Structures are given as C-alpha cells and as structure tokens.
Amino acid sequence: MAQTVKNEKCFLGIDVGTTTIKAVLCDRDARVLAQANRHCPTISPDLGRHEQEARLWQLYTVDVVRSALKDLPSGYSVAALSLSTQGGTMVPLDADFRPLQNAVLWKDVSCTEDRMAIEAILPQGYIYQQTGWGPNRGLNLLQIMRLCRENPDLFKATHYFASVPDYMNYYLCGRFAADHSNAGINQLGDVVNKVWDEKLLQQAGITVEQLPELVDSGTVLGTLTPQAAGDLGLSTDVLVVAGGHDQNCVALGSGTILPGSTSIGSGTAWVVLAVTEDQERLSRSGFSFSRHVIDDTWTSMISLSTGGTYLEWWRNHLVAASELPPFDLIDAQVEVSLDLADELLFVPSSPYSFTGAHNLPQGATFLGLDEKHQAYDLARAIMEGVAFQALLNLKRLNNGWPERITFTGGATKSPIWPDIVAAAADRPLILPEVKDSGAYGAALLAGISTGYFSDLKELSDMLAERGTIIEPQPYRLTNTVRRFALYKDIND
Incomplete structure (x- = not known):
C-alpha cells in the first residue's frame, strides 16, 4: 500500500554503497526520523576481479526504504529523495535497460593491459586533466575497454554502458541520467566543461548515445514512476533529485x-x-x-x-x-x-x-x-x-x-x-551526530534542491x-x- 500523504514533509537519502545499501529519512530541521540498512554481497570470480549483481541495488533499495518507512513517525510524508552512490562501477545494459552481466566494481584491478594501451596513445596526464582522476587498473573507461577485448560479442550487444546513479535513476523516475561527480570518476567525462569527453569515448569504442544524460547534482529529474512508487511504498508525487558520488555526499552529510x-x-x-x-x-x-x-x-x-x-x-x-x-x-x-x-x-x-x-x-x-x-x-x-x-x-x-x-x-x-x-x-x-553520512547527505541534498536548507x-x-x-x-x-x-x- 502506498504511503498516505501527510502534512509534514521529509526527505529520503539512499546510499548505494559497495557492501551496504542504506536509507535515511530526515525532517525540515535536518533531524533523522528513521533509517535502515542491508548488506549487499560482492563477487570475486578471479584474482583482482570484483563484481556485483546490479539488480540487488534495486531490490535492496526497496527493502531498506520500506524498513525505514515502518519507523517513520506518523504525520510525515516524503517530498523528495536523492542518491549517494559508489563511483567507477560499470554495468552493460540492453535496449530495455536490463543488465547483460554482473556489474564490474570500482575496486576491480584487472585492467592493467588496457591501462598500458591507453597510456601509450593519449598524452601524458590527459585522463587526469579531463576527469579529475588519474589512470587506475579499473573504473569505467578501462572496464569497457577490457569488455571489448575479452568479450567482443557482449560488447557489441551492449546498448548502454551504465553506472550506479544512472541505472538507479532510470529505475526510480525513468530518466537515464548521471551527475558530474560520478562522470569524472567513471573517467569518461570532462568535468570542467560538463560533457562526455569525445577522445576518451573514442578510446573506449563507444558513443555519447550509449551513455546517460549529464546533469548537475541537485537537478530535479522528475517524479517516481508508478512501478517504483509501488515498490517503495511511496507516492508518485515524490521528486527524484540527482545525487552524487558517495564521498561528496558524505562530505555534505558531515557538514x-x-x-x-x-x-x-x-x-x-x-x-x-x-x-x-x-x-x-x-x-x-x-x-x-x-x-x-x-x-x-x-x-x-x-x-x-x-x-x-x-x-x-x-x-x-x-x-x-x-x-x-x-x-x-x-x-x-x-x-x-x-x-x-x-x-x-x-x-x-x-x-x-x-x-x-x-x-x-x-x-x-x-x-x-x-x-x-x-x-x-x-x-x-x-x-x-x-x-x-x-x-x-x-x-x-x-x-x-x-x-x-x-x-x-x-x-x-x-x-x-x-x-x-x-x-x-x-x-x-x-x-558528526549522524554516522551514516552518505545517505544523510543525499537526504539533505534532496531538501536543498526543493527549497529547504537554503x-x-x-x-x-x-x-x-x-x-x-x-x-x-x-x-x-x-x-x-x-x-x-x-x-x-x-x-x-
């Protein structure tokens, strides 16, 4: 049953972390009203490789939000929600935004060969200057290159290359969109000019059409779809606000x-x-x-x-x-x-x-x-x-x-x-008073973006x-x- 609309507004923050999914509800005085969390398992199929089932982000988000809502005092209704997410995790999707394989986590370090290949082509320091992050042995750019090298058939079948925020935003409100803090750590975005970097996309062998729309953190993306609202136990009037990389949301939540x-x-x-x-x-x-x-x-x-x-x-x-x-x-x-x-x-x-x-x-x-x-x-x-x-x-x-x-x-x-x-x-x-600063920071961002905490x-x-x-x-x-x-x- 959907949540009954009340007079007092509150804000929902959801932290889709690497090992835990968390939800925090806070009021207009930034006081925590309710919270919940659930462990999210990861998979290590081989040395240096780290994966996760993308569908668990959605399923466990539903679980923790419903758990938090059970503890929400009467008289409150959720006005807006936002996400704090792990960055640098990649999942290939089909044309209907369904995962084609497990997500490759940010801490995967199996792309050394791809790093060496791209560093031999691009000017020294180019990736860092464009994205804000130096070359690693993982993250989305290199993960996509490795997918193309190891599984060309799956690479060709991939319609969209998603990360956690855009995958979840599409589920929540039907808009395939990512914020700039996550575009940077994905090592595909030009964070200064707020666009996807054509040279990096060329090296990955993908096009802009295969990536999410880029928006500022705090942008109101829309409202919950009927499917998401029913799953979460919320109203379709709830606003979905673009969130940010978890470290930035932790920063906001900690002051x-x-x-x-x-x-x-x-x-x-x-x-x-x-x-x-x-x-x-x-x-x-x-x-x-x-x-x-x-x-x-x-x-x-x-x-x-x-x-x-x-x-x-x-x-x-x-x-x-x-x-x-x-x-x-x-x-x-x-x-x-x-x-x-x-x-x-x-x-x-x-x-x-x-x-x-x-x-x-x-x-x-x-x-x-x-x-x-x-x-x-x-x-x-x-x-x-x-x-x-x-x-x-x-x-x-x-x-x-x-x-x-x-x-x-x-x-x-x-x-x-x-x-x-x-x-x-x-x-x-x-x-800080609130220990789960990532989810709390996302809740504050939802409030800031809808006119509170100005x-x-x-x-x-x-x-x-x-x-x-x-x-x-x-x-x-x-x-x-x-x-x-x-x-x-x-x-x-």
Whole structure:
C-alpha cells in the first residue's frame, strides 16, 4: 500500500554503497526520523576481479526504504529523495535497460593491459586533466575497454554502458541520467566543461548515445514512476533529485560543505577531503578532484585505500585467541599501550615495505619492532600509523593545517582513535551526530534542491554544533605526539 500523504514533509537519502545499501529519512530541521540498512554481497570470480549483481541495488533499495518507512513517525510524508552512490562501477545494459552481466566494481584491478594501451596513445596526464582522476587498473573507461577485448560479442550487444546513479535513476523516475561527480570518476567525462569527453569515448569504442544524460547534482529529474512508487511504498508525487558520488555526499552529510572545510573519512579506505572553489589549482595539484554536490564548488581527495583493513588483518592473524577480540577489548588494551614510551611505528605505505609473515599487506611495514612488543602494541601502532598517514595527507591536500577537522566513519565508534587523531594534529575534531553520512547527505541534498536548507553556512554551522567535539589532549598522549614527530621525519 502506498504511503498516505501527510502534512509534514521529509526527505529520503539512499546510499548505494559497495557492501551496504542504506536509507535515511530526515525532517525540515535536518533531524533523522528513521533509517535502515542491508548488506549487499560482492563477487570475486578471479584474482583482482570484483563484481556485483546490479539488480540487488534495486531490490535492496526497496527493502531498506520500506524498513525505514515502518519507523517513520506518523504525520510525515516524503517530498523528495536523492542518491549517494559508489563511483567507477560499470554495468552493460540492453535496449530495455536490463543488465547483460554482473556489474564490474570500482575496486576491480584487472585492467592493467588496457591501462598500458591507453597510456601509450593519449598524452601524458590527459585522463587526469579531463576527469579529475588519474589512470587506475579499473573504473569505467578501462572496464569497457577490457569488455571489448575479452568479450567482443557482449560488447557489441551492449546498448548502454551504465553506472550506479544512472541505472538507479532510470529505475526510480525513468530518466537515464548521471551527475558530474560520478562522470569524472567513471573517467569518461570532462568535468570542467560538463560533457562526455569525445577522445576518451573514442578510446573506449563507444558513443555519447550509449551513455546517460549529464546533469548537475541537485537537478530535479522528475517524479517516481508508478512501478517504483509501488515498490517503495511511496507516492508518485515524490521528486527524484540527482545525487552524487558517495564521498561528496558524505562530505555534505558531515557538514564539509563550504570552501575551506576539510574532513577525514574512515572506513575500508581512509579518505581525506577538502572543499574549494579553485579548480585551476586542483588540476595542477595531482590530487583527485571532483565537482561537489554543492554548486560552484569542488572537492579534492587523497585516499589511503586500505586504511581500514589493517586492523582487521591484525585481528585475523596476530591474536592468539579462539575467537576474534571485540573492538571494545582492543580499545582498552590499546589505551594501555599508548603509555609506552617506545618508537614502534606502523607505516601503511613505505619505501621500506616488505611482505613477510602472516601476509602483511604489501606496501606496509612495522619499524622499531622488537621482542618486547606484544600483540596489542602492534594494534596501537596500526591505529596510530593510519591516523598519522591520514593527517599528513590532509596537510598536503589543504596546503597546511586546517583550524578544525571533521572526522567520520567507522573509526569514530572507537573512544581511542579520535583521541589519537586530535592529539597528533593538535586540532579539535568534530564527530558528526549522524554516522551514516552518505545517505544523510543525499537526504539533505534532496531538501536543498526543493527549497529547504537554503542557507548553506547555517546548515554547516548547525551540523557542527550538533556534533561531538574531541579536543586535543597532547598532555595525555605525549608518546603519540612524539611518535607522530618520528613518523613525519621518515616521510620527509
């Protein structure tokens, strides 16, 4: 049964992430009313290859939206919705917009041959200057080239080459459209001129007609189709608003909105992000850059792509226990280890790196390790090392230290990790009130685009005021501060 129309309007944000689909409903005061999430499995058919069933994005979106609506207080109806999406994922579609195979995920790294081929043809730096993202071993451009090389029959049968936002927008409102922040990470769009790049399309062997319409984030695309409205339990009057790449929606949801604001997002990847109006400086910086979901602003990013996996590696390989220790136990033991006046460092990416016992992730190393160290000392070193590297990335990205730092993601659930970041940076941290910042940012974007939250500075200040402030405590973490100084020395 469709949702009954009420007097109070609210906004729906949907985050179609790599491993989780989330929904958040917020009111006109930006307060969360209800939320839900569901795990979305991925598939690894071969080494370096990562896929996902595209139909699950639609099915699980229906599931989480209906779950959230069950908890929505009476008196509210959804006025508009928007999407936060993983970027750089490609799915080939037939003429009726149905998937012809599994989607190839952004983290797929099986396109080395195609990267070498295109770099031999295009001028050096061309892909980065046009799209804001340097050549990788995956993402849509190279994924399409690999499809043509490995499966030419399927390539010829493909009518449209879709990514997550345009696939979902077509389902929701019947409009095959993508935003510019996603067009950039797809490495097919000219993000400065807001068009598909003809030279990149030529290298991929495709035409503009096979790609979605490009629109600004915040564009009202239409209203829910009867099919989508019935599936979701919503009215056909609900507006569908073009969303953005998940990192940009996380930035909006955490209050990283105005030029000069910065954030560190902690998850599988630790992503440092800054907002600016100076696109020309960004294109000279070498950092990944993208159009923000807010008009006339840009975001630049540095990603420590495996930052969140190191502690999981430690749990799986270095703990002599019958079962994995809970994170509250890890925090308690690490807090004791913080008092050690040693020089044990963990370097996530180092010229001294090696791959040794227990399959230590390649590119990472421990320095100063000796026989006196216990397992939880290594956990402490990992937590410090990931925080230290993120802070150095932030300083590079921001060309100096910001006055304050917004800290989001899974590490904010730890009582120790935010203290480490604040003490090393000697800056206060803001931990946003809403933890699922991607879906929440999409909900705020839906509100902004329909006339609410029009004062962005007021919105940014309000989100900061609602967050938790973590003041630096260098006097309590003197050893952490000293180890950060050592870490900076080895990175100079």
